[in-house]
Amino acid sequence: MKKTFIMIIITFTAFLALVQPVSAWAAPNHYAIAEEVYYSLPADAQDNLDLSTMLDGADDPDFKFFDFQYHHYPASAEKANYWILKGKVYYQNEDYKQASYCFGVATHYISDSVCPPHSEGGHSGYEHTKCELQSMLLEPHITDKTGDLDSELNSANQMSGNAWDQWLKTDDDKYIQQCLNKAADLSYMGVNNAVS
Incomplete structure (x- = not known):
């Protein structure tokens, strides 16, 4: 029995080592980021937008579009800007449900x-x-509401690369938390600028 259990663990570990993942943050992280953004927006924007629809959009690039080629900066920034602009147009035309979906995707x-x-x-x-897996145990928090999405993305991507290197060396969750917070910050900047 013990040998069987050990073999299962070894096989599973070997499988994880060989699998090349195609997603970035897990779906729960994407939902938490969209929710954090929604609840940080001004009250009038919260009244207009639909959180449920935003959450629906937050996982669609992985589960509906199967769009795995745009998980890396700068390609991800191009897609983000596309969806932010699309959401802004819907928001200005008072089609808040479509705007909510677009902002979730963004x-x-x-x-x-x-x-x-x-x-x-x-x-x-x-x-x-x-x-x-470790990131799913953490919650994103908006820590910086100032700045411009486009100008911040490049430096945030570099910060994320440094955090990855440090996390690999130390296994300290603070580096993952830093990136989750920055993801929430940037998402807030993009959506807030579109609804303001």
Whole structure:
């Protein structure tokens, strides 16, 4: 019995080491980021937007579009800007449900730009999966509401790469938390600028 259990663990670990993951943050992280953005927006924007529809959009790049080629900056930034602008047009035309969906999708692409395993190459599927699993135990928090999304994305991507390197060395969750917070910050900047 003990040998069987050990063999299962070894097989599973080997599988994780070989698998090349295609997603960045896990779906619960994308939902938490979209929710954090929604509840940080001005009251009038919260009244107009629909959180449920925003959450629906937050996972669609992975589960509906199967759009795995845009998980890395700068391609993810192009997609984020596309969805932010589309959401802004819907918002200005008072089609708040469509705006909510677009903003949810945009938060996905923005946050993928700051996902540590996607900021630096040369890592195993096991490391990526481990980071993703650990990130699901953390909650994003908006820590900086100032700045411009486009000008912040490049430096945030570099910060994420540094955080990834440090996390690989130390296994300290503070580096993942830093990136989750930055993903929430940038997502807030993008959506808030679109509704203001």
